[in-house]
Amino acid sequence: MASRTDTKTRILDAAEKLFAERGFSETSLRLITSKAEVNLASVNYHFGSKKELIRAVLARYLDVFMPNAAIEIKRLHNAPEDASLNEIFSALIKPLLELNKVRNGGTIIFLQLLGRGYIESQGHLRWFITTHYGEHLATFVKAVVASAPHIPPAEMFWRLHFTLGTIVFTMASADALNEIAAADYGEHNNTEAIIRKVIPYMAAGVAVPVLNN
Amino acid sequence: MASRTDTKTRILDAAEKLFAERGFSETSLRLITSKAEVNLASVNYHFGSKKELIRAVLARYLDVFMPNAAIEIKRLHNAPEDASLNEIFSALIKPLLELNKVRNGGTIIFLQLLGRGYIESQGHLRWFITTHYGEHLATFVKAVVASAPHIPPAEMFWRLHFTLGTIVFTMASADALNEIAAADYGEHNNTEAIIRKVIPYMAAGVAVPVLNN
């Protein structure tokens, strides 16, 4: 049933790397299959279409991250009753960094894929994520809402999407930003350092009181 | 020298709309020229290439926005000595909304174009913006730094890019988010309402004290 290192896996490995760094539509199946050293037609044979390959690439990460994230959130919630926003966001660090064990650079690849997915393909991936992982997402949202009860639900909806934009854009530009930061400030940040920078920013933004003017 | 409504302008008008809603590489010259009701070859005749058309589309907005934004920031800075971050960010609202007078929906189109530019074309547009409008950008950055002197420069560099990600991603997804918000919370936000929501979030995030652990 399987060949040398599984054609399916070789395709996924090559695809996720290219998708993350150049985007979905900028990455051709011919480039993927040549990097993976498999035949062009094998993508359609194993995945059916490019669109389904994209979903498979994302699913491989979401299937690991989402359950782990939900577990960490629940663990927080069961303990000191109400966790701070910083604690809730920080609880996602471990699940995120564990993706590095799945694959080298897995954390940043995952976040970049997420961003590409949300921005490039209006809808179809957003639908895929919310329908397949809606339960886990709800766990996270509930914890955030409980931690910032002074923010009305509608406002929280917007702010959580602000956080998504913050982290997703940051990770998509992480390499370029790191280069500039290194040149201008002598800073060298890895993925974890950037995540730890962005969390206080997001937590403060989500919790800031709503002006009623 | 000019025909009915200037072929050049017809192309720019059609292109910016399509670029904003589908991205640069997802928008073909054939689609642009058919919407603009001009000949396919006229893009290359008037602009030289697709890449130069993209820059021309962005420049038309940046040339209006950047000077206006710098003026507003300077006006703030000369008055009550030190403006709050909320005031500084809010000073950008007027220049942003004035883009709606340039063209219907100009504000959101501009912000969406900016986001597409930063995410899609790693580098070449980023270079174009910083070299052509660096002075105006510096005015803004200086005001922010002065308003939050407790944030080290290197940290501020990252946080300002967080804000860029926040607003750019939000605007790129604005239509989709608005649909969800309308369905789930009965909310109907225009571009200005979303901008006014995002500013407190960004201001709080930029100013939050840095943890030294």
Add this chain to the structure above:
DNA sequence: GATTAATTTAAACGGGTGTTTAAATTAACT
């Protein structure tokens, strides 16, 4: 009004895209 320049047009160019096909190969099973 004739001549020159600027613009528009239709057509083709060369190349890249995702997908499909049918034959060749490899693996699995009785």
Add this chain to the structure above:
DNA sequence: AGTTAATTTAAACACCCGTTTAAATTAATC
């Protein structure tokens, strides 16, 4: 081993892309 199923392969398909060309048309200049 022989047969069936799964996989890999090379080639072609139909289509879309940005760009270029050369002729037709329109505008400007003398």
